[in-house]
Amino acid sequence: xxxxxxxxxxxxxxxxxxxxxxxxxxxxxxxxxxxxxxxxxxxxxxxxxxxxxxxxxxxxxxxxxxxxxxxxxxxxxxxxxxxxxxxxxxxxxxxxxxxxxxxxxxxxxxxxxxxxxxxxxxxxxxxxxxxxxxxxxxxxxxxxxxxxxxxxxxxxxxxxxxxxxxxxxxxxxxxxxxxxxxxxxxxxxxxxxxxxxxxxxxxxxxxxxxxxxxxxxxxxxxxxxxxxxxxxxxxxxxxxxxxxxxxxxxxxxxxxxxxxxxxxxxxxxxxxxxxxxxxxxxxxxxxxxxxxxxxxxxxxxxxxxxxxxxxxxxxxxxxxxxxxxxxxxxxxxxxxxxxxxxxxxxxxxxxxxxxxxxxxxxxxxxxx
Amino acid sequence: xxxxxxxxxxxxxxxxxxxxxxxxxxxxxxxxxxxxxxxxxxxxxxxxxxxxxxxxxxxxxxxxxxxxxxxxxxxxxxxxxxxxxxxxxxxxxxxxxxxxxxxxxxxxxxxxxxxxxxxxxxxxxxxxxxxxxxxxxxxxxxxxxxxxxxxxxxxxxxxxxxxxxxxxxxxxxxxxxxxxxxxxxxxxxxxxxxxxxxxxxxxxxxxxxxxxxxxxxxxxxxxxxxxxxxxxxxxxxxxxxxxxxxxxxxxxxxxxxxxxxxxxxxxxxxxxxxxxxxxxxxxxxxxxxxxx
Ligand SMILES: Nc1ncnc2c1ncn2[C@@H]1O[C@H](COP(=O)(O)OP(=O)(O)O)[C@@H](O)[C@H]1O
Ligand SMILES: [Mg+2]
Numbered sequence: 001x002x003x004x005x006x007x008x009x010x011x012x013x014x015x016x017x018x019x020x021x022x023x024x025x026x027x028x029x030x031x032x033x034x035x036x037x038x039x040x041x042x043x044x045x046x047x048x049x050x051x052x053x054x055x056x057x058x059x060x061x062x063x064x065x066x067x068x069x070x071x072x073x074x075x076x077x078x079x080x081x082x083x084x085x086x087x088x089x090x091x092x093x094x095x096x097x098x099x100x101x102x103x104x105x106x107x108x109x110x111x112x113x114x115x116x117x118x119x120x121x122x123x124x125x126x127x128x129x130x131x132x133x134x135x136x137x138x139x140x141x142x143x144x145x146x147x148x149x150x151x152x153x154x155x156x157x158x159x160x161x162x163x164x165x166x167x168x169x170x171x172x173x174x175x176x177x178x179x180x181x182x183x184x185x186x187x188x189x190x191x192x193x194x195x196x197x198x199x200x201x202x203x204x205x206x207x208x209x210x211x212x213x214x215x216x217x218x219x220x221x222x223x224x225x226x227x228x229x230x231x232x233x234x235x236x237x238x239x240x241x242x243x244x245x246x247x248x249x250x251x252x253x254x255x256x257x258x259x260x261x262x263x264x265x266x267x268x269x270x271x272x273x274x275x276x277x278x279x280x281x282x283x284x285x286x287x288x289x290x291x292x293x294x295x296x297x298x299x300x301x302x303x304x305x306x307x308x309x310x311x312x313x314x315x316x317x318x319x320x321x322x323x324x325x326x327x328x329x330x331x332x333x334x335x336x337x338x339x340x341x342x343x344x345x346x347x348x349x350x351x352x353x354x355x356x357x358x359x360x361x362x363x364x365x366x367x368x
Numbered sequence: 369x370x371x372x373x374x375x376x377x378x379x380x381x382x383x384x385x386x387x388x389x390x391x392x393x394x395x396x397x398x399x400x401x402x403x404x405x406x407x408x409x410x411x412x413x414x415x416x417x418x419x420x421x422x423x424x425x426x427x428x429x430x431x432x433x434x435x436x437x438x439x440x441x442x443x444x445x446x447x448x449x450x451x452x453x454x455x456x457x458x459x460x461x462x463x464x465x466x467x468x469x470x471x472x473x474x475x476x477x478x479x480x481x482x483x484x485x486x487x488x489x490x491x492x493x494x495x496x497x498x499x500x501x502x503x504x505x506x507x508x509x510x511x512x513x514x515x516x517x518x519x520x521x522x523x524x525x526x527x528x529x530x531x532x533x534x535x536x537x538x539x540x541x542x543x544x545x546x547x548x549x550x551x552x553x554x555x556x557x558x559x560x561x562x563x564x565x566x567x568x569x570x571x572x573x574x575x576x577x578x579x580x581x582x583x584x585x586x587x588x589x590x591x592x593x594x595x596x597x598x599x600x601x602x603x604x605x606x607x608x609x610x611x612x613x614x615x616x617x618x619x620x621x622x623x624x625x626x627x628x629x630x631x632x633x634x635x636x637x638x639x640x641x642x643x644x645x646x647x648x649x650x651x652x653x654x655x656x657x658x659x660x
Contacts, residue, residue, distance in 0.1 A: 052554050073560035085551035089573045098569075099559035146559075 002063030002153050003028040003186060004049060009058035011044055011210075018044050019210045022058070031180050031187045033201035035194060036233070041210040042190040046156050049188060051075050062153060073102075078147035079156040082163065084139050086131040086146075092118075093127040096146045117148040120179070137168045144176075148183070155187045161196065173199060194234050198222070206230045223351050228360035231280050231353060237315060240326045242279045243357065246271060254297065255279050259321025263297040264352060265366045272354055272363040280353035283315070283329040285368065286345040288337070299346040302326055304337045318343065411635075418628035425624055440629045449604070450630065453612035458637070460522055460608055461590045464529040468586050469579055471530065472537035476575075477567045479538070480545040481553070491542060497535030502595065510599060519600045525608070528600070529590050537582045544578035545571060580648035587641045591634075609634050 004026040011019040018041045026032045034042040047053040049060055051072035059068045067075045078099075086095050093114055100110045118124045121141045131139055140160060147155055160176075161169045177200055180187055191197055197204045198218045206213040206221065206229075214226040218234075225231035231239045244257035248268045255262045255277070262279075264271070289299055302318035316337045318326045328345055330337070337343055347368045354363040417425055418440060420433040444450045479491045509528070510519075518524030548571060556570045572579070597611040607615075613630050 050554075050558060052557070072554075072558045073562075077558065079555070079558050081551045081555060083549060083551055085549065085555040087552065087556075087570060098556070098561075102560040102565060146555075150559075 003030070004154055004188065005061040006045070006049070007059045007061070009045070009048060009055045009060070011041070011048060011053065012056045017210060019048075019055075022210075022212055024205065024212070024215070026186060026188060029184050029186055031177075031189065031200060031202045032205060033189045033191060033197040033203070034205045034207060035191055035197035035201075036207035036213075038192055040207045042192070042207055043158055045207075046079075046158055046188060046190050049154070050077055050079050050156050076153045077156055078150045078152040078154075080143050080147050080158070080160045082159040084131075084143040084160075084163075086139060086142055088131050090130075091127065092123060092129055092131070092134070092142050092145075095131065095142055096149050099146065099150050113149045113151075114145075117145045120148065120182070121145050136164055137172065140164060140172065144179070148179075153186065155185055157187065157189045159191055160189075162191070162193075176200065194236065198234065204234075206233060208233075224362070224365045225280075225353065226362055228278065228280070228355045228362075231355070231362070235282055235284075237283045237327050237329065239353075240281045240283065240328075241355070242281070242320060242324050242326065244277065244279060245275045246277055246354075252297075257320070257322050257324070260300060261297055262300060262347075263295075264354075265347075265368050266364060270364065272356075274356070274363075276357050277363065278355040278357050278360075280355055281326070281347060282350060283327045285347060285350035285352075286328045286330070287348045288328075288330050288335075289344045289346045294344075294346060299344045300326070301342060301344055304339050304341045304343060306339060307337045309336060316343075318345075414628050414631055418625055418632050420625050422623055422625055437625070440625055441633070444626065444629050444633070448616075449612070450633065453607055453609045454633070456522065456605075456607060457591060457609040457634075460525050460529070461587060461637075464526050464533070464590050465583055465586050467526070467530050468533040468537050469582055472534055472541050472582060473572055473575065473579065474567070475534070475538050476541035476545050477571055479542050480548075480571075481563075491538075494535050494538040497532075498539060502532065506599065513600060520602050520606055522606055524600055525596060525606075528596055529586075529593075533582075533586050533589070537586065540582055540585075541575060541578045544575050548574050576648045580645040584642055584645050588638050591638055 004024070006022055006024040009019055009022040010017070022045065024032075024045075034045060036042055044053060048055050049062075051060075051067065051070060051074075055068065059066055061067065062075055062077070087098065090098065096114045096117060097110045100113065105113075114127070115124070118127055121144060123138070123141055123145055126134060126138060126142070131142065134142065140163070143160065161172055164172060173196060189196075189200060201218055203216060204218055204221055205215045206226075208229050214221055214230045216224075221230060221234055225234060225239075228241060232241070242255075242257065242260070244255050244260060246264075247254045247256050248271070251268060253264045253266050253268055253271045255264055300320060302320055304316055304318050306317040308315040308317075313329050313331055314336055316328050316330060318328065320326055326345070350368060352366045352368055354366075355361065356363055413430070416431075416433060417429075419436045419438065420428075421437060424433060475490070475494065479487050479494075481487075482490070513519045513524055513528065516524075518527060552570060552574070553566055556566050561569065592610060593608075594610040594614070597606075597608050598614075601607055601611060609630075613627075613634065616630055617627060
């Protein structure tokens, strides 16, 4: 087992620059998730690690070996494809054994390894079937099994769950985490689904337009997003962004906009020096309060537009007094907000963020 | 009331749909039966004729033979040189078809695996061949073959057949191979397959339906071809069946049953090939390779 390192990877297709000077350092045994919107270059990054694409510039290291010029077969990696890519003319056993046969592993060992992987993935009864005789979930596991039997240094997975239905996806997600805990090998996992990234990754790489935006643990990225893009991409429903300006009065820092004056949990020393900012609030980090209990500067007053009841909670779409959108997720045990109603929202738990309106970069994350 | 009506109407709709389906089915079967009769009728006539005596043929051209004269077949197979021509045809056809499949599949593999102008140029050069009618090539081809000393030889015939079959065979196989998901090839690369192994163990097995198409098509063509033997073959020892049959017509002047025996015998290999290969035609092998 070993880690993977990308150094200054740039990839150009014709005239489109898909990756720009990408550096990544993936530790041995890590479950690293590449996440970002479609077309941001996740698959390309993965395929460069696999050796299916050649980088225009830069180097790829697996362990201590520079593998930039090596064939995929010489890199000691295994890949799980989005469409599974099972060989339709081979039975499940042969699908899993193909890579071992080509590597001249002994018959006895092939049988052992395939049976072991089949047991681990619950495929033992299916070894005699052709891929077309399997359900989507079973095919997905065969694709995993084909990678597992190879005992590779690095597993590469490109949206392996995206062809499963929602329920099976959640189930398989948990199984993949278990599998990783058992095998302890390095995994690079591509997805466009931030929930998958949050639940599975030991670290997450958020990408946009071929540029790495942030690399960190799910918790840290959630609490300290590097910029507005990351803040909006990670978390569901996405973070609210409210435009306004900062004012300091008697040592207190206030976020101001028309009809809004919210005291921020920071000091004038810590607060950014610029005036125009964007305030970031996650929908889940507010509570609905009674006006009487708190001072005016502790909450936002908003008008309810739509209220979606989803069982354990309600998603309430509101507008601030100056007409900016604010979506909040509130516990449904309380009173359900009605459209047209005015509610008071107080930041609670978690973090408030200040972003630069031009660059979008994070100026300050404040623990509430 | 309305509820009751709804309950009743469901089976009614179902049964009327069933009737419509049955009518459609019957029509389909009828058309297929008609088509089969159209093909089988003349063929049966040929078979029946081959089992008659000449006299009987003139007296009762369309009816069943009064006795089946299987000795007609024995006569041709024992006396004539028919088995010898059969052998020639077999050698030419089997070797040509095998090599056509081999070369065309290799070329198609290269065309589908390369990208950019190399692939386009190769594909273009192959397919241009389809646009040139054989007859236009006859004289230059004749000169070329003679210069190479390949005329009047089995090898010469085989080479010509391969060359002329390549454009269409490549066209069919490229079309098919392009439909093989790219991820399958990438998966085999990662599994450790080299180009030859990707070709022989993944792409070719998955292309069997197109192999069958090319095989049947070229088997029928080469087996039946009269043009090239007529152009290039002079000696008896190199003659293939169609050319021999031509002479046969002279030998058994107006002995139609004997000629028909030749026709029946000559058709058998084609029928056998078709029956053996048609299941590959039908089997959609790529089903289930990807996605759920
Ligand atoms: N072979 C290729 N030729 C040209 N452009 C490509 C090729 N592969 C990917 N791209 C482009 O590169 C960008 C990133 O693609 P990809 O890495 O597949 O994105 P993602 O997996 O994040 O959705 C896309 O704009 C895509 O159109
Ligand atoms: Mg992708």
